[in-house]
Amino acid sequence: MTKWLSLVLIVFLTSCGLNNNQVQENTNENVVHVKNSAIQEVDRTSGQQISKRLVQLASSIPNVNDATAVVLGKYAIVGIDVNANLERSEVGSIKYSVAESLKNDPYGARAIIIADPDLNARLREISEDIQNGKPIQGIMNELADISGRLMPEIPADIIEPTPKNATEEPKKKLNNKDEQKLEKQQDTQSNYYKDKHE
Numbered sequence: 001m002t003k004w005l006s007l008v009l010i011v012f013l014t015s016c017g018l019n020n021n022q023v024q025e026n027t028n029e030n031v032v033h034v035k036n037s038a039i040q041e042v043d044r045t046s047g048q049q050i051s052k053r054l055v056q057l058a059s060s061i062p063n064v065n066d067a068t069a070v071v072l073g074k075y076a077i078v079g080i081d082v083n084a085n086l087e088r089s090e091v092g093s094i095k096y097s098v099a100e101s102l103k104n105d106p107y108g109a110r111a112i113i114i115a116d117p118d119l120n121a122r123l124r125e126i127s128e129d130i131q132n133g134k135p136i137q138g139i140m141n142e143l144a145d146i147s148g149r150l151m152p153e154i155p156a157d158i159i160e161p162t163p164k165n166a167t168e169e170p171k172k173k174l175n176n177k178d179e180q181k182l183e184k185q186q187d188t189q190s191n192y193y194k195d196k197h198e
Helices: 002-029 046-059 089-100 117-131 133-150 175-198
Strands: 066-072 076-079 111-114
Touching: 046 066, 046 076, 046 089, 046 117, 066 117, 066 133, 076 089, 076 133, 089 111, 117 133
Parallel strands: 076 111
Antiparallel strands: 066 076
16 A cells, blocks of 8 residues: 555656646746836936027027926926916917927927926026036925925824923813812911921
8 A cells, every 4th residue: 555655646746846847948938028118318418408409499489488498318397487467378378389399309399398487496496506517406405395385284284292291181170179178188288387397
């Protein structure tokens, strides 16, 4: 009986070993080669040249007083300065016209166009920091400022300062009877102290 059990066990283990080899061979056949999709790098000088070109294209549109552009890799942000008295629909039309002018430029095709005066001012500060050789610091400072303005203050989340040794729950107030009893006891003790030390 042990011979049969040994024989069955050997056959079983051998067949499982053969099956594992077949599985390994199948996984090697399904190898897929993928092209690296890293973002294209743009150095500071070419980024500044691209920014100037995008500013020229955006400024050439009627009703655009001034423009600012920042290039980040393959993407660009173009801020336009328009008259503050224009209707929202007119501003939208101007933004669309700017987008149409940038559409055929290889770097302008993926540009984001903004007309908000506050964001445009921040974009201008980032552009100045890049020109002064501080691209990362300028972007991080402005992102911190923007996120500071966007974070809402929620009254329920405001943490009120508590004294260091404050109790977690306020003490219970004594009822009138217990309060009078305590007062009488304190008077007696203080009179006893007075009488003893006079």
